[in-house]
Amino acid sequence: MSPDFLFFLEIIVSGLMAGVMYSLVALGFVLIFKASGIFNFAQGVLCLFAALALYDFIAPGGWVDRWFGFTLPVWLGIIMTAGVMVIVAWLIERLVLRYLVNQAPIILFMATIGLAYVLEGMGDILFGSDVKPLDIGLPQGASDYMLDTFGLYVEKLEIVAAFVAAALVAVLAVFFQKTRIGRALRAVADDHQAALSVGISLRTIWVIVWSVAGIVAMVAGIMWGSKSGVQFSLSLIALKALPVLILGGFTSVPGAIIGGLIIGVGEKLAEIYVGPLFGGAIENWFAYMLALAFLLVRPQGLFGEKIIERV
Amino acid sequence: MKLTTLAKTVAAAAIAMPLMTAAASAYELVIPTLDYRTGAYAPNGIPFANGFTDYLTLLNNRDGGINGVMIKHVACETAYNTKQGVECYENTKNTEPSGALVYQPLSTGITYQLIPKSAVDKIPVFSMGYGRTSAANGTVFPWIFNFPATYWDQATVFVQYIGDKEGGMDKLKGKKIALVYHNSAYGKEPIRTLQKMSAKYGFSLLLLPVDHPGQEQKATWLQIRRERPDWTLMWGWGVMNQVAIKEAASIRYPMDHFIGVWWSGSENDVEPAGMAANGYLSGAFHAPGDKFPLHDEIKKYVYDKNQGTGERERIGEVLYNRGLVAAVWTVEAIRKAMEIHGTKEVRGEQVRDGFEALDVSEARLKELGLPGFTYAVKITCANHQGPGKVALQQWNAKAKQWKIVTKFYEPLSDITGPLIAEDSAQYAKENGITPRSCN
Incomplete structure (x- = not known):
């Protein structure tokens, strides 16, 4: 294999892997948008909040360690963090969303901006602003096998992320298609009024969907936190998910995955082959350019529901 | 309260008031x-x-x-x-x-x-x-x-250090040095100095900007993997530093050939990478430790x-x-x-x-x-x-300590002086x- 082709292959693989990491964040957005039509600006902060909570459950020097003199095993820490995210979801419904039923989408969007600031501030007060190295035993560094056998650089953590994303999509698909709650969620997403008229509780549904999005955020937070340490810049990964959503569609779980992969590969290819023409560092805005180009052709994204306005 | 006590209190307050005012306006x-x-x-x-x-x-x-x-x-x-x-x-x-x-x-x-x-x-x-x-x-x-x-002093010191390690400044000819930098006014500061030194000493310079905040740098490090620079310098800040050090370790870039600016050399920057950060270098103008x-x-x-x-x-x-x-x-x-x-x-x-x-x-x-x-x-x-003057400090991941490992180098003012005069003019x-x- 020629070095140039190998390098090209490396870019594609790295792009796909980076795309999976973006998809993990995008999935949380999709879940909430699908069920309630809310674009949740706070999704990135939810990832951060979950990762901070997990760190404090399992790491030496965390809250549990300081208060009780021991740390929780990772599996228990993850369950506890999922519990925290459910409580956060319940509080969001109880303190914010409940008062905004039937408000215009822009009002709900603004509320989530406020929520992002509140959660970030709370995270700061509760957990501190230091960089927290998150180690839950996930493999780190390049895959020696791929590197030594094929000369191909692939990160082990990202391979794990790909499997986790696949499992997550499968679980979510079963949840939405096969469970009673999943069907109720889809009913609410299709028509709030009709769902209410058949006895589905909008408030319960919102708590459930925000809980699920919170748990998805926890998974994304674990992956990103393992990659760069848990720190407040984690909340900015939401910016990476936005072009993924535009491209994949705000209401499609497979769209979040496919969109992530396209954005991941696209931005890496652009950065390496086109970047030098512009002085480099184009991958961030290139992702948005790509999303913009899609918007012009398919406003609903690749897999989004077609927008039909009856007049 | 007795009348005399009240009178004493009032008198004491009257005496204290100007003093308090004086203290307040000190x-x-x-x-x-x-x-x-x-x-x-x-x-x-x-x-x-x-x-x-x-x-x-x-x-x-x-x-x-x-x-x-x-x-x-x-x-x-x-x-x-x-x-x-x-x-x-x-x-x-x-x-x-x-x-x-x-x-x-x-x-x-x-x-x-x-x-x-x-x-x-x-x-x-x-x-x-x-x-x-x-x-x-x-x-x-x-x-x-x-x-x-200044950053320009520091850039000249890094190149001197590299020259020392390579066996003399004349040995820099034909070498490749990469600069991974925060794509901001701060990160761009050393570029002109390095370009001037590249022309003078004959090394090639590879410029790799990273956008804020720098959480995803795969494309940057793939280029480093392909170009295989002899030395890599970093002008980073925040999460960019931690991610860069981890990525460098992942592609098996030798840490003792990776030098960060003094803002890329704190405990925060290296600890998330664990043992992989061992040997990483950064600039310093003061000692670490308490x-x-x-x-x-x-x-x-x-x-x-x-x-x-x-x-x-x-x-x-x-x-x-x-x-x-x-x-x-x-x-x-x-x-x-x-x-x-x-x-x-x-x-x-x-x-x-x-x-x-x-x-x-x-x-x-x-x-x-x-x-x-x-x-x-x-x-x-x-x-x-x-x-x-700038020295280099090195991270010992096992001891979790920074240690100054070089002398304090004098900057090359024949490089920086004219640049400062030109830019300020x-x-x-x-x-x-x-x-x-x-x-």
Whole structure:
């Protein structure tokens, strides 16, 4: 294999892997948008909040360690963090969303901006602003096998992320298609009024969907936190998910995955082959350019529901 | 209450009132700090702010301030945001009674915005080791001080170090050096110097910008993997540093050939990478660790009284010490201003004179409780950058410690001098400034 082709292959693989990491964040957005039509600006902060909570459950020097003199095993820490995210979801419904039923989408969007600031501030007060190295035993560094056998650089953590994303999509698909709650969620997403008229509780549904999005955020937070340490810049990964959503569609779980992969590969290819023409560092805005180009052709994204306005 | 007791109380209050008023109106030295304890860059902003603040608290507690005049510390949160930083400046510059005496923006972006403002408001800006490098020219930038060394000094030191390791500067010919930099005014600062050195010494320079915040750098490190530079330099900040070090380890880039700017060399930057960061190098102009008498004083007079701003066990971290030395030089400039002007009630304009006459010798460092902590600094009217010396420190991942591993290199002023003259002349021309005479 020629070095140039190998390098090209490396870019594609790295792009796909980076795309999976973006998809993990995008999935949380999709879940909430699908069920309630809310674009949740706070999704990135939810990832951060979950990762901070997990760190404090399992790491030496965390809250549990300081208060009780021991740390929780990772599996228990993850369950506890999922519990925290459910409580956060319940509080969001109880303190914010409940008062905004039937408000215009822009009002709900603004509320989530406020929520992002509140959660970030709370995270700061509760957990501190230091960089927290998150180690839950996930493999780190390049895959020696791929590197030594094929000369191909692939990160082990990202391979794990790909499997986790696949499992997550499968679980979510079963949840939405096969469970009673999943069907109720889809009913609410299709028509709030009709769902209410058949006895589905909008408030319960919102708590459930925000809980699920919170748990998805926890998974994304674990992956990103393992990659760069848990720190407040984690909340900015939401910016990476936005072009993924535009491209994949705000209401499609497979769209979040496919969109992530396209954005991941696209931005890496652009950065390496086109970047030098512009002085480099184009991958961030290139992702948005790509999303913009899609918007012009398919406003609903690749897999989004077609927008039909009856007049 | 008996009538006599009441009369005594009233009399005592009457006597105490003027004294209390006098105490309340006593002159205080206002030192605002533009901190960032929130946002993406907080992990770096916090230890610096803690070191700076703890030193001011120590002086107030131990000495009653500077030469007996209490310090009024005014903290303002910028979140490392230039707009918020400028707002902080505007909101604090007229703080009574002295007005702001000096600013330490801890952000190149904010520093650039304050350069024209400081001249109008007559308040010096001490951008210690950051900001606009050509502000080293005091004839054009009388209000800006960027000692003890600039980014350009540091770039020349890194290349000298590489030359030493390669067996001489002549051996640099044909070598490849990559610069991974934060795609901002700060990150771009060393580029011209490195380009000039590349032309002079014959090494090729690979420029790789990383956009804020730098959480995803795969494309950058794939290029490094393909180009295989002999050495890689980094001008990073915040999460960019941690991700870069991890990525470098992942592609098996040798850590002892990876050198970060002094803002890419704190405990925060290397700890998330664990053992993989072992051997990573960074620039430094002061020592790490808490084994200096001044640290003991801070523990005794500040932390033992529960007045410390951070955690006791984090005293002595690299960025804590940087905040500390920033405060030490700031206070020494204020002392010098008092001495020059024969008054303890100094204002910003006089503190600028103090900076220009600053002379912190090794003997003075020892008196301050920092023997061998850094090198002697002497500032003049024309030279605001100081000696420009830089050493390299190396991370020992097992011991979790930084250690200075080289001598303090002198910068190559034949490279930086003309660049500073050219850039400052350009600034003077664009802004209609007539350089002052320092003779």
